[in-house]
Amino acid sequence: MGFTAFQVRALLLRRDEVVIADVREEAAYAQGHPLWAANFPLSLLELDAWRRIPRRDTPVVVYGDADAPAHRAIDVLRRLGYTQARPLLDGLGGWIAAGGELFQDVNVPSKAFGELVESVSRTPSLTAQQVGALIDAGTPPVIVDARRFDEFHTMSIPTATSVPGAELVLRIRELAPDPATPVVVNCAGRTRSIIGAQSLINAGLPNPVAALRNGTIGWTLAGQRLDHGATGTAPATVAEPHHALARSGAHAVARRAGVRFIRTSDLPGLYEPDRTTYVFDVRSATEFAAGHLDGSFPAPGGQLVQETDHYAPVRGARIVLIDDDGVRAAMTGSWLAQMGWETWAISPAGPGDLVRRGTEPHPVPDPPQVGTVDAATLRTWLAAGPAVIDQLGSGPAATVVIDVGPSRDYTAGHVPGAWHAARARLPAALGTIGPATRHAATRYVVTSQTGRLARFAAADLSRLTSAPVFSLDGGTAAWRTAGPLESDQTRYAVAPADRYRRPYEGTDNSRAAMEAYLEWEFGLVEQLERDGTHHFRVIR
Structure with missing residues (x-):
């Protein structure tokens, strides 16, 4: 049923x-x-x-x-x-x-919420032309990029500094200590620009604040030049007077939104058998690795607000946020509470609470028992006969390698001769590989980046073929230590569909795609109204 x-x-x-x-x-x-x-x-x-x-x-x-x-x-x-x-x-x-x-x-609840925030709060914004004119006039505002650093490094607005969203309220006064200095927040499109700018306004920053209208998409559509390879970041240390103002503003807006504050010792009381409780550390990945609360998971730099559907897919769950500064968890929580989540914050946690080092292992089931082959043996097998025969070749294929990892990892470098296929599409993949090799494989070897996914896929494949199936021990990472990867030839057994190319990422997006994306975002508020299941409540 x-x-x-x-x-x-x-x-x-x-x-x-x-x-x-x-x-x-x-x-x-x-x-x-x-x-x-x-x-x-x-x-x-x-x-x-x-x-x-x-x-x-x-x-x-x-x-x-x-x-x-x-x-x-x-x-x-x-x-x-x-x-x-x-x-x-x-x-x-x-x-x-x-x-x-x-x-x-993708990440539609967050993007739709961002549009609703702008609609309700009337978040100020400046066009690319207006910001460009300020830069050209020699009186640039402080421009802060609220995306992840890797996105900022790929492409950024000239003079911008990388300050991922959760860091903005904590660090902005180090960059703009004069309250008369204008601050402009940008992202690639709209959501993180709007949420970032409104965070500063909600937390009481006295400076004039605006979002860069339509982010780097709007900048590109206006014919403005983007920088590539920028590395500017906010100061790591925050002066105590600035920290105190940030902490006071963050807690005030969080309480207005309905965030409840607790101590670490109160956390066990939130774990109930009939409730899901997520515990997220919103500091940077480096800080998390240096010391975090046992059982918490990293959600750094405001990405939790941007990708809530990924981090917390159980709608109706309880979310607990942790920081060590009294600012980042409170500000992140203020947005999650407005998005309808029951939100709690340990802001700040004490140094004695954040003692577990390294990364938190993700709980996964034991992989199936399958035959494995090490990289050295696979190299011998491949040397004994062609891994694949191309469309113009003929003859048997002694060993066929299938990479089931992410398609962009495969494109960047794979075992020479390997095919690519998403694990769920292996039945269709065999229909391509067989005719292309002109002969049934003597054996199949399945790989992925670390080899874990490959073991699950190898068990699937063994049910689809009578040929022996092996998993590459240690995956493509192990092969990399034993020999070079191939990147100049790609063999997709089925067209890759594991990754949706966002119209705002990368540097080669078409104008039509970017314009269509902006039109889509503009229509989200109306679509929210028709849907009616969101429970969003924007504080004023």
């Missing part, structure tokens, strides 16, 4: 816990899904589920497509212990027939 669209909607409206799991590849997911659907590609389900859905009796509503059928995903989830995993009856067609909205793109 499955969930009807009306039952799912009722769960959302009551704020009961529910996961809507779209098990298609990301590119298909981005073409249209319910507002609160989270992407759980079938190819990665065993690696994602326990970390992202901590409670095994959470209702999980599943839908997919022909490449990733819901029933296969439900079988996996039930083997993992999820007792309430059931299909969305009639899939997306049933959702649409019941009057449900479909939202395009």
